Amino acid sequence: MLDTLASRHVETRAIITGGAQGLGLAIALRLVAEGCPRLVLAGRDEVKGAGAVDLLAAAGAEASFVCADLSRVEDCFRLVDTAAAEMGGANALVNAAATCDRGGLLDTTPEIWARLMDTNARGPFFTMQRFAEQAIARQEPAAIVNILSMVIHCGQPFLAPYTASKAALAALTKNLAQAHRRDRIRVNGIACGWMDTEGEDATQRRYHGAGDDWLEKAEAEQPFGQLIKPAEVAGLASYLLAAEAGVMTGSIIDYDQNIAGAYF
Template identity: 45%
Template sequence: MKSIRLEGKIVVVTGATQGIGEAVALACAESGAAGVCLGGRDAARGAAVAAQLEAQGCPAHFVRGDLADEADCRALIQSAMTRFGAIHGLVNSAGLTDRGTIEDTQVAQWDKLFAVNVRAPFILTQELARLLRPLGTPASTVNISPRSSRAGPPFLTAYASSKGALVTLTRNNAHALRKRRIRVNAINVGWTDTPGEHEIRRKEGQAPGGNERAGASLPFGRLLDTGDVSTLVVYLLSDAAEMMTGSIIDFDQNVIGAYGSDVHPPI
């Protein structure tokens, strides 16, 4: 069996100062990565996560930037290459989840979400592909998307649309880069228990423990956690997934397209 390990690999992770991105960075270190470049906006949190990785013996490099800025996107990849001399993996975990329906979403809000959720992964993958061309080395990009990329609820118009575009970008890039062995896959993540999710629910007026109660009603009795997601990301980054590209993984305990109760109706 091929090892699901990252020995010798350098990985760039966006949104690495919180939630899924932070969990992915830590999982890369635990899986033996030779180095992790952390992208984020919060310098204090970036330093804290980097310190955790260093404590595990994994060299870490934090780059502060705004993914809505093209220059910052390119600088993240370039900084990682300068620091480590190679890049073998890119995880596009950062994303904005601003609410808004078709009627009340402002154009500025739409543009902001598309800039961070779609344009940034495009620029980051483009910059990586350009830098790797003279080196001829393989790589793996993992895009984090939600299950709402298929349509989503009415109050996530811009968010769902941007993530749907990210799914298409994933397949397009996978096909374009296949002969260079730069793999591109995406994970459509279901409802995940993160600090950010708790904060969103708090702002919406949900009582404490709401996520736990919601999880208890699901088929497997809980929400996904960041460890579930980071484990799958590490697999996609590893050589164990070397033949997998252009895949969109629906990672949820509810089966998309299935409906109805478990009770067989009388005939």
């Protein structure tokens, strides 16, 4: 199927936060498979970043990695400015970077709240701000995909600040889509359910005492017998960034096998 889509992204110049692993890297690989020639990835781990760049280069793309802490506004700006210097400005942005510390109403500290809000909401906001400023200055159409979570509908009790941060980004997705329609900047979001990533593996082991068989047990309980795979979501993200998505903006798509609001 990818052969028939090989030219979908030949004009795409993409920034992908969280692009060194997991869903961010899966989206990067999908874009390259569909013709994207230039990408700038961002993350905190330089070793993983270098590995991701090598993978994309082997697939035929020019890619670079910016080591950045996206809870820092100056790093958000530096990322977008680096993309401008290296590839003349980006016309596609994926905000996939996030942190997922645990915390409920009674045990969330101010530090946990600030870390989650700064990384998951403030960071994407100021990354989008700089990205939009540059796209408008170039008078170039652009597209943004924000990676959200199904917790925006409620979330588990131990994910209160994470839920708040992703709900904030969901509201921003719609607000900025409305604000920048006439600048031809489309903004959409994907609310993902439980996903099989190395980050989730680390989370399960760190917070829930999971053993080596946690994934097998978790998948056995799911309606479709699996957790979501990053490559599956990558196809949707690619579509939302592509010109064939047309005028679609301000949409938040639930990507899950469990239905929000269902009770059985």
